[in-house]
Amino acid sequence: MSQSRHVPVMLQRCLDMLAPALTGPGAVVVDCTLGLGGHSEALLTRFPEARLVALDRDKEALRLSGERLAPFGDRAALVHAVYDELPDVLDRLGTPRVQGVLFDLGVSSMQLDEADRGFAYAQDAPLDMRMDQTTGMSAAEVLNTYPPGELVRILRAYGEEKQAKRIVSAVVRERETEPFSNSARLVELIRDSLPQAAKRTGGNPAKRTFQALRIEVNGELSVLERAIPAAVRALAVDGRIAVLSYHSLEDRLVKQVFAAGAANTAPPGLPVVPERYQPRLKLLTRGAELPSEEEVAENRRAAPARLRGAQRIREEAE
Numbered sequence: 001m002s003q004s005r006h007v008p009v010m011l012q013r014c015l016d017m018l019a020p021a022l023t024g025p026g027a028v029v030v031d032c033t034l035g036l037g038g039h040s041e042a043l044l045t046r047f048p049e050a051r052l053v054a055l056d057r058d059k060e061a062l063r064l065s066g067e068r069l070a071p072f073g074d075r076a077a078l079v080h081a082v083y084d085e086l087p088d089v090l091d092r093l094g095t096p097r098v099q100g101v102l103f104d105l106g107v108s109s110m111q112l113d114e115a116d117r118g119f120a121y122a123q124d125a126p127l128d129m130r131m132d133q134t135t136g137m138s139a140a141e142v143l144n145t146y147p148p149g150e151l152v153r154i155l156r157a158y159g160e161e162k163q164a165k166r167i168v169s170a171v172v173r174e175r176e177t178e179p180f181s182n183s184a185r186l187v188e189l190i191r192d193s194l195p196q197a198a199k200r201t202g203g204n205p206a207k208r209t210f211q212a213l214r215i216e217v218n219g220e221l222s223v224l225e226r227a228i229p230a231a232v233r234a235l236a237v238d239g240r241i242a243v244l245s246y247h248s249l250e251d252r253l254v255k256q257v258f259a260a261g262a263a264n265t266a267p268p269g270l271p272v273v274p275e276r277y278q279p280r281l282k283l284l285t286r287g288a289e290l291p292s293e294e295e296v297a298e299n300r301r302a303a304p305a306r307l308r309g310a311q312r313i314r315e316e317a318e
Contacts, residue, residue, distance in 0.1 A: 008038035031054040166193045167194075
């Protein structure tokens with residue numbers, strides 16, 4: 001597995017966005033999605049006085065990135081945790097307030113490349129999809145046990161799959177004869193159940209179903225709903241947060257949290273807005289920033305990326 005294949009997305013832009021908060025001595029930056037450590041390594045290199053706290057729920061990712069970040073010694077603290085556990089992690093480390101936070105919500109490239117983890121639809125593999133393989137239900141268990149209505153809801157909500165009902169009725173029919181265990185059978189079933197027109201658009205027809213299962217198996221959106229507000233609360237004044245999303249559901253969630261933080265919440269008609277109603281955040285991006293055409297040409301995984309950033313400008317209202 002070559003590191004060159006795991007190019008961190010929009011790396012320079014993320015570093016530039018966080019830079020004003022990380023140049024002082026004693027700055028702490030959190031990489032909430034460590035993966036193979038590409039962003040973390042760049043943060044430690046560019047900001048030599050900063051300390052890093054990095055989280056990942058995948059023990060294999062922690063092991064590999066631990067080797068990569070070993071030269072930085074005790075400047076890097078790597079923690080086995082899901083990113084909504086950030087407040088507990090920071091409390092344990094005695095740093096409840098931090099200067100920078102980075103989320104890269106793309107599934108770790110490593111997980112996508114490891115056939116036996118069952119994330120990819122391009123090759124046959126056991127349908128697992130758990131980022132932490134020590135806990136929770138696999139994708140196969142979800143497919144084999146969820147009621148049809150629940151499966152339709154997941155495919156529509158998390159995969160934005162218009163043909164959810166067709167796919168689910170085929171799944172339910174097939175699982176009664178033989179439970180699902182491998183990805184190739186599911187990919188074939190999806191191809192067979194889609195109308196011709198749907199097969200001609202948007203890449204591999206299994207992509208949306210696999211995305212939906214991955215989000216369900218890992219509880220990604222519910223984790224994110226807790227994690228982004230928690231990360232914003234952890235920022236010291238002048239601290240900055242950068243979030244890379246890869247589909248519209250994630251991006252919408254990030255946008256809502258940032259917009260709420262940047263809003264004036266005063267009742268209308270007050271001549272002077274009291275401190276407690278004033279915005280807590282300043283937005284650092286106009287809408288979501290996209291990767292450059294050059295980057296997408298070099299790294300196709302960057303194509304769907306959307307970057308949003310915000311800066312803490314005052315403490316929470318009491």
